[in-house]
Every structure is written in C-alpha cells, then in structure tokens.
Amino acid sequence: MNSIQTSLEYAFKTLQALSDTAQLDSEILLCHVLDKNRAYLRTWPERKLNREQIIEFQQLVKKRETGLPIAYLVGKKEFWSREFFINQHVLIPRPETELLIEIALDLIPANQFKSIIDLGTGSGAISITLAAERPLTNITATDISIHALDVAKTNAKKHNIANIKFLASHWLRQLANKKHHLIVSNPPYIDPEDPHLQRGDIRFEPKKALIADHQGLADIFEIVETAKNFLCPRGYLIIEHGYNQKQQVQSIYEKFKYTNITSHHDLAGQPRITLGQWQP
Numbered sequence: 001m002n003s004i005q006t007s008l009e010y011a012f013k014t015l016q017a018l019s020d021t022a023q024l025d026s027e028i029l030l031c032h033v034l035d036k037n038r039a040y041l042r043t044w045p046e047r048k049l050n051r052e053q054i055i056e057f058q059q060l061v062k063k064r065e066t067g068l069p070i071a072y073l074v075g076k077k078e079f080w081s082r083e084f085f086i087n088q089h090v091l092i093p094r095p096e097t098e099l100l101i102e103i104a105l106d107l108i109p110a111n112q113f114k115s116i117i118d119l120g121t122g123s124g125a126i127s128i129t130l131a132a133e134r135p136l137t138n139i140t141a142t143d144i145s146i147h148a149l150d151v152a153k154t155n156a157k158k159h160n161i162a163n164i165k166f167l168a169s170h171w172l173r174q175l176a177n178k179k180h181h182l183i184v185s186n187p188p189y190i191d192p193e194d195p196h197l198q199r200g201d202i203r204f205e206p207k208k209a210l211i212a213d214h215q216g217l218a219d220i221f222e223i224v225e226t227a228k229n230f231l232c233p234r235g236y237l238i239i240e241h242g243y244n245q246k247q248q249v250q251s252i253y254e255k256f257k258y259t260n261i262t263s264h265h266d267l268a269g270q271p272r273i274t275l276g277q278w279q280p
Contacts, residue, residue, distance in 0.1 A: 002048050002049055002054060003045065003046050003047060003048055003049070004030065004034075004041050004044060004045050004046070004047050004049070005045035005046065007026075007030055007049060007054070007057055008023075008026050008027065008030060008041065008045075010061070011025070011026035011029065011030070011057070011061045012026050014061050014062075014065055015061065015064060015065060018064070018065060018067065019064070025064060025070055026061070027041055028070055028074060029057060029060045029061060029064065029070070029073065029074070030057060032060070032073075032074040033049075033053050033056050033057045033060065034049070034053065060073050067200075067201075067203060067204065068204055069092055069201035069204055069205075071086055071092045071201075072086065072087065072088055072092070072204060075087065077092055077093050077123075078093075079093035079097070079098070079125040079129065080098055080101055080125070080129045080133075082128070082129065082132070082159060083158075084123050084124070084125050084128075084155050084158075085123070085151060085154050085155055085158065086123050086151065087151060088204060088205070088206065089145060089147035089148050089150075089151055089206060090122040090123040090145075090148050090151050090152075090206065090209070091122050091123070091186075091205050091206065091209045091210070092201060092205060093123060093125040095266075095267070096240070096266045096267075096268075096272050097125070097126065097186055097240060099240075099264060099266050099267075099272055099273050100126065100184060100186065100238055100240050100273050101126065101129050101130065101133075103238055103264060103273055103275060104116075104130055104182060104184055104238055105130070105133055105134065107182060107236055108130070108134045108137060108181075108182065110134060110136070111136070112136060113136050113137070113138070114134065114136070114137045114138070114181040114182060115137070115138050115139075115140075115178075115179075115180040115181050115182075115232075116130060116137050116138070116139045116140070116180060116181065116182045116183070116184065117139070117140045117141075117142065117172070117175070117180050117182075117183045117184070117230065118130070118139060118140070118141040118142070118183075118184050118185065119142055119171055119172065119183065119184070119185035119187065119223060120142065120143055120144075120171070120185055120186060120187050120188075120209065121141035121142060121143050121148070121149070121152050121166070122143060122148050122151070122152065122186075122209060123148070123151050123152060123155060124141060124151065124152030124153075124155045124156055124164075124166075125155075126184060126186065127139050127141035127152070127164050128152070128155055128156055128159055128161050128164065130184075131156075131161045131163050131164050132159060132161060135163060137163060138163055138165075139163060139164045139165070140164075140165050140167055140175065140180075141164050141165070141166050141167070142166075142167045142168070142169040142171070142172075142174070142175070143166075143168065143169075144168065144169065144170045144171075144208070145206070145208070145209075146168060148206075148209075149166050149167075149168060152166055153166055171187075171219070171222055171223055171226065172223070172226045172227065172229075172230055173226075175230065177229065177230070178230065179230065179231060179232040179235070180230055180231060180232060180235060181231075181232050181235050181236075182235060182236050182237075182238070183223075183227045183230060183231060183235070183236070183237045183238070184237075184238045184239075185223055185237075185238070185239050185240070186239075186240040187212070187219040187220055187223060187239065187240075188208065188209055188210050188211050188212040188216070188219050189212055189216045189217070189219070189220060189240075189241045189242045189245060190210045190211050190212065190216050190242065191211075191212075191215045191216040192211050192213065192216075194216070197210070197211070215248075216242060216245065217245065217248055217249070217252070220239060220241060220245075220249060220252060221252055223237070223239065224237065224239070224249075224252045224253055224255075224256055224258070224276075225252075225256055227278075228256060228257075228258070228278045228280075231278040232278075233278070233279060233280055234277060234278070234279055235277070235278050236275050236276070236277050236278075237253075237258065237275060237276055237277075237278065238273060238274075238275040239273070239274055239275070240272060240273055241271075241272070241273075241274060243266075243268075243270035243271060243272065245271075246263045246271035246274065249263075249274045250263060250274060253274065253276040258276030258277060258278055259276065259277050259278075259279050260275075260276065260277040261274065261275070261276040261277075262274070262275055262276075
C-alpha cells in the first residue's frame with residue numbers, strides 16, 4: 001500500500017463490511033491526509049504516499065473501522081455549501097436540517113432587520129448560515145455546553161460572522177426577557193429507548209444533544225411553552241423533530257395557543273420541521 005490506488009483498495013476492503021459508503025469514506029479520508037480533492041485521486045492514481053501519509057491513513061481507516069464517523073475523523077462537515085469545523089462535542093450537521101434554513105429564510109426578508117434566537121446551536125451551523133445569508137439579522141445563539149459554544153465561535157470566526165451573540169443557556173432560561181421575530185431550534189428529540197441509538201454515527205455523537213425524556217418530546221415541550229414569552233406578536237417558532245413526531249409536536253403547539261401551525265417534509269418525504277406563529 002503505497003500509491004493512491006492501492007491505498008484506496010486497502011481502505012475499501014477494510015471498510016466495506018462496516019459502511020454502505022466504503023468507497024466514499026476511503027476517498028474522503030485519503031483526501032484529508034493528502035490535502036487534495038477527490039478529482040486529484042482519480043487523476044493521479046499512481047502517485048505515491050510517503051511514510052507519514054501511509055501511517056496517518058492507516059490510523060484513520062482503523063478508527064473508521066470501529067465506527068467513528070467520517071466527519072469526526074476529518075474534523076469538518078459541509079452544510080449549506082459552507083465547511084464547518086466539528087468535533088465530538090457537537091452533532092454532525094445533516095442535510096435534513098437545511099430544510100429548517102429554507103423555511104427560516106423565507107420568513108426573513110433580506111432587506112429587513114430581524115432578531116433571531118437559535119436554541120442549542122451546537123456547531124453553529126444554523127445560526128451562522130442564517131447570519132451569513134441575512135446579514136441584517138441580529139442572532140442570539142445558545143447552548144448548555146461550553147464546549148459546543150467554543151466550536152460555534154470557531155466557526156463564526158472562520159466565516160467572518162459578526163452578527164451573532166453566543167450565550168450559555170439551558171434553552172431560554174438564561175436569556176433576558178426581550179422579544180424576537182424568530183426562534184429556531186434543532187433540539188434533542190430521540191426517545192432514550194430508541195434502538196437507533198446503537199447504530200451508525202449516532203453512537204458517537206453527544207447524547208445530551210440527541211436524547212430527551214417523554215418519548216423524545218421533553219425539550220420540545222419546554223421550548224414551545226417558553227418561546228411565546230420571547231416572541232414578538234406574529235413571530236415564528238421553528239423546530240426540527242423526528243420523522244414520527246409530527247402529530248405530537250403539532251399538539252404541543254396547539255396546547256400553548258400557537259396559530260398557523262404547519263409541518264414540512266424533508267427530501268425523503270418525512271415530516272421533519274414544524275412551525276407555529278405566536279399571536280397574543
């Protein structure tokens with residue numbers, strides 16, 4: 001194993017029993033080691049790796065073989081065409097969450113000032129994307145994890161974002177009683193007994209960012225209950241949730257008297273985002 005081609009063959013054979021994307025995994029890891037793109041691998045399959053590159057690649061493949069997510073191994077993940085630094089203190093940004101961005105952007109005119117809260121910001125993927133796409137917004141991004149906030153701040157600096165204030169808070173509990181036009185959140189929503197917690201990448205992600213009591217609805221309940229106290233009249237609350245939680249989440253919105261409650265489906269056709277409007 002000393003050329004690009006033979007290195008990829010070794011990695012594919014090692015990972016094919018573990019991963020449905022063994023070829024892609026192999027290419028991403030090798031691109032990371034060589035600091036090249038995938039086109040380079042295809043153009044120069046005969047190029048030789050030096051000893052240090054071979055050792056680093058072997059180590060990464062072995063870690064991947066244990067199940068560690070590719071995103072944690074390379075320390076980055078793309079979201080909304082931007083690259084975000086991540087580590088095991090934050091969730092891996094997922095394509096499904098881009099639906100939340102689409103819905104939020106539709107509610108934020110590009111030429112108007114809007115005040116936004118992002119609850120449980122994690123890597124900052126949501127708040128930073130909104131801040132970049134709508135530079136007139138003023139965003140408060142919260143997380144209970146100081147380590148997660150450090151990651152989010154790193155990403156804000158990476159993308160030259162200045163219109164976000166990061167704050168340590170358990171949901172809205174530490175925020176000043178101020179009104180905002182929009183509140184967004186991708187909170188924990190997985191039932192502690194869900195068997196998916198023992199499968200795939202999710203095994204390695206921070207459990208506090210994944211799991212919620214009461215069949216995964218405890219945090220959503222708190223957010224919906226308290227968010228109305230922080231919303232302007234006609235302000236919106238947008239929440240990401242599990243594919244099978246649409247009815248329960250809509251019922252929580254209804255319980256606390258939100259109006260215009262609507263759920264949106266992701267690219268797989270699953271209900272993924274629910275929003276409601278607060279009209280006191």
